[in-house]
Amino acid sequence: MRVLIIGVGTRGDVAPYTGLGARLREAGHEVTIAAHEPYAELVTDADLKYLPLPGDPLTALTGRLSISAFKQYSEHLTEGLAGLAGQDADLLLLGVAGALGCHLAEAMGVPSMGVHLQPIDPTGDFPPVTSLFHGSLGRWGNRRAARLAFELPAAGPLISGLGTRMRARLGLPPMSPRAVYRRRESTRWPVFHGISPLVLPRPADWRPGLEITGYWWPPRPRDWQPDPVLLGFLASGPPPVFVGFGSLAETRAEQYTELAVQALRRAGLRGVLQTGVRGQLSDDVLAVGEVPHDWLFPRLAAVAHHCGAGTTGIGVRAGVPAVAVPVMNDQPFWASRLTALGVAPAAIPFRRLTPVRLAAALTAAVTDPVHRQRARSLAAGISAEDGAAPVVEAVNRLQVTRAG
Missing domain, CATH: 3.40.50.2000 (Glycogen Phosphorylase B;)
Structure with a gap:
């Protein structure tokens, strides 16, 4: 299969996807990673195809961008992702920061799966890990806060404001963040987490389709030798x-x-x-x-x-x-x-x-x-874990299903 991984983020976000991509390539799939240009070498050093995304989120994360400049970065990212619609791909793999890719997959008419490095789905075990809540809100509160992060129109993992522009840019009908989330859940959209279950046990209240597989180890840079x-x-x-x-x-x-x-x-x-x-x-x-x-x-x-x-x-x-x-x-x-x-x-x-x-x-x-x-x-x-194996198996099964 032609697999396109959306690797939005900084070096630490892109590197695990190079490890996952290398394993998929070894299984016979054609793998491309779309990432910001400062991290192109991470992809090419792993012998994977690279597609550029505009901008560099590092400046935003370190506070060196004004609000207007951050808005500009977000708009450029939306345009860059929408521009991938012309690529030949059979499957999109999406990280948390690349969640806009669900709209891209819809426009391309191909399936998608989540490949997350953070557990953002609602659970009573802990509050949203990317929010300001670092203490438990109670089991009900933890779950509710995480769900609101998906459904609120102004924020959340689905970056809903950008999602509205993304859908318009791709010629898709409008869809509210709540509707996007409900579609995600009703279809039991598969999400694989590149985290060891020994570090984070799978929450018992997660729905089927949400799996914690083990880490995806990036390969070392080609020809690297210690100084x-x-x-x-x-x-x-x-x-x-x-x-x-x-x-x-x-x-x-x-x-x-x-x-x-x-x-x-x-x-x-x-x-x-x-x-x-x-x-x-x-x-x-x-x-x-x-x-x-x-x-x-x-x-x-x-x-x-x-x-x-x-x-x-x-x-x-x-x-x-x-x-x-x-x-x-x-x-x-x-x-x-x-x-x-x-x-x-x-x-x-x-x-x-x-x-x-x-x-x-x-x-x-x-x-x-x-x-x-x-x-x-x-x-x-x-x-002793092989975190990439469940993802490779899922992609292989999808390939067989589509071929049939």
Whole structure:
């Protein structure tokens, strides 16, 4: 089948889809990923076809866009997605941020499936993970809040304001957000979640068709080799800890780097930083650029990160303790899961991060044997999972059905 994955988002959103796409390609399918241009190389390095989407959401997420500029970005994204209607595809796979693709699939006359990195469907187990609610609203309240996020005309996972423009652009009849949601539920639209069930058990009150399969691991960049400086640093002393803040690091690199260096000094730990600068900062601190986390993390004593979905997955796969420093969106949810699983001490919201707090958390992660034991046990279970297999099987079944 010709499979088109809509990979709207930043690097952490696109990377898991390259892993899923590679598995689909190995199964004989022709896979294309539509993503923003800064992440084109992630796709092509995985030997997948690439289609560009306009804009870069990173500037919006880091607060560097005005409201008018964000509106412009959204309109460009809508146009870019609508422009994919002319592509040859038999199936669309849609992430949470690519939910507008449901209208695109309708216009193209092809089926679609969800491939989500966040659990947005209503459940009593937790409130909406991408909302401002980080505490339980009670089982009824949790479910109601999540459903409203789909149905309200001004917001939600279906980006309904953009959906109205999208449908008009594609020549489709108007449809309210509530009607879109009801169609989604009445057809039991399939959604596969690239999350380990050991990290997030499937909610018992989810409807059929919503599955948690296991992580989708991105392939390493083609011909990648570790920098000799990094190899030398790792070999020059006890395992260091990692400190990185994801895409946010680029906005205030010097400030975040200094905070991390002070914390390492207080804790008496060696460190590898991914905070937006590069170079040997001292005998005990090395700042690096892009390094595959699946290679780096298992070589460390602990990893402190922003708890993006992808980084969280690679962190628990590595079998080392974590320090959760969530910033926004779904990150507080993943931070709470790391703490609940016992692989991390209490999370530190990024707005409250100080050298003292980070040093204390790093010390706890490194010295508490419980965190390390639970991290190793969790990693052993995750290593036995094949998160891509259920998606590949579903696509194969669809191919047989359509052929018949």
